[in-house]
Amino acid sequence: MRSLRILLVEDNPDHAELAGRALLREAHVNEVVRVESGQDCLERLANDCNFDLILLDYDLPGIDGLETLRKINKNGYDMPVIMVTGHGNEAVAAEAIKIGAYDYVVKSGNYLAALPAVVMKALENHRIKKEHAQLRENIEQNYLDTLEVLISVIEAKDFYSRGHSERVSRYAFAIAKEMKLSSGETERIRAAGLLHDIGKIAIDKQILLKNGPLSGEERKVVQTHCKCGVKILKPATFLGEILPIVHQHHERFDGKGYPQGLKGDEIDPGARILAVADSFEAMTSARSYRSAMPFEEAVDEIRRRAGTQFDPEVVEAFLIAIKKIK
Ligand SMILES: [Fe+2]
Numbered sequence: 001m002r003s004l005r006i007l008l009v010e011d012n013p014d015h016a017e018l019a020g021r022a023l024l025r026e027a028h029v030n031e032v033v034r035v036e037s038g039q040d041c042l043e044r045l046a047n048d049c050n051f052d053l054i055l056l057d058y059d060l061p062g063i064d065g066l067e068t069l070r071k072i073n074k075n076g077y078d079m080p081v082i083m084v085t086g087h088g089n090e091a092v093a094a095e096a097i098k099i100g101a102y103d104y105v106v107k108s109g110n111y112l113a114a115l116p117a118v119v120m121k122a123l124e125n126h127r128i129k130k131e132h133a134q135l136r137e138n139i140e141q142n143y144l145d146t147l148e149v150l151i152s153v154i155e156a157k158d159f160y161s162r163g164h165s166e167r168v169s170r171y172a173f174a175i176a177k178e179m180k181l182s183s184g185e186t187e188r189i190r191a192a193g194l195l196h197d198i199g200k201i202a203i204d205k206q207i208l209l210k211n212g213p214l215s216g217e218e219r220k221v222v223q224t225h226c227k228c229g230v231k232i233l234k235p236a237t238f239l240g241e242i243l244p245i246v247h248q249h250h251e252r253f254d255g256k257g258y259p260q261g262l263k264g265d266e267i268d269p270g271a272r273i274l275a276v277a278d279s280f281e282a283m284t285s286a287r288s289y290r291s292a293m294p295f296e297e298a299v300d301e302i303r304r305r306a307g308t309q310f311d312p313e314v315v316e317a318f319l320i321a322i323k324k325i326k
Helices: 013-024 038-047 065-074 090-098 111-158 166-177 183-195 197-202 216-223 225-233 237-248 269-283 295-304 310-325
Strands: 004-009 029-035 053-055 081-085 103-107
Touching: 004 013, 013 029, 013 053, 013 111, 029 038, 029 295, 038 053, 038 065, 038 225, 053 065, 053 111, 065 081, 065 090, 081 090, 081 111, 090 103, 103 111, 111 166, 111 183, 111 197, 166 269, 166 310, 183 237, 183 269, 197 225, 216 225, 225 237, 237 269, 269 295, 269 310, 295 310
Parallel strands: 004 029, 004 053, 053 081, 081 103
Antiparallel strands: none
């Protein structure tokens, strides 16, 4: 294990001295930096956040330990915090855990003897938690990469749809940004743009790649790609949030879309955005049986369909966003 640095927030010099000594007796701790107040702690972290753990006394001059902890959390520092409380202060300890302290220690007769073990346990658990998070992120990324490969397999079969999902995702992202949606929502829409047509992998390729307009029956088969997409993505729980968009991206604002015939606000807001992005991309791309519609003409067409096929608010944002990415 590498050597550890601990930030000790303690106003009482005697307590600080004893706690510092107890921690330094632990073989892996090579530095204990002491500050005397919550404010000093925050200032220290702003200049140097290279600590492995914070030992935070509750009873401090100025802002107390809980308030300091809230501010530490707000700044997103990635290190465990152990709250140190006086005897009989269980309510503070419980509140500290609730707002994100890793553990707490009560200043009782022999707490200094137990302190190094509590600190080492917190550090070990923090390390394991980080490893798990990294592992999960890698698995999710691998899964997304696999899905993107599947998309390119579908698109590679059809010269005319090559790059479609990528462009839809870009348009949808630009509209979401223009609508000033949260970064989480914008990301959800961007990811759904990439994966919205994944269900097409389950559609008979004779129909999917047909050279010309589809018959009524064939159209029904193609329309099942929304449900198929949900089926394919459902096992990946981390993609749960994008399922409504994948399912509803062919719904229409006036209720005449598919597969459920939802209308207006019943349709997921992300799906209402994707519907515009998807249609615009389809209009401006050539098909085997028709050429691409000129850019300005397609923009007019989207404008014309506001309130019928598309959500007017989304169209409004699209008209501004499209000028920026033209
Ligand atoms: Fe689609």
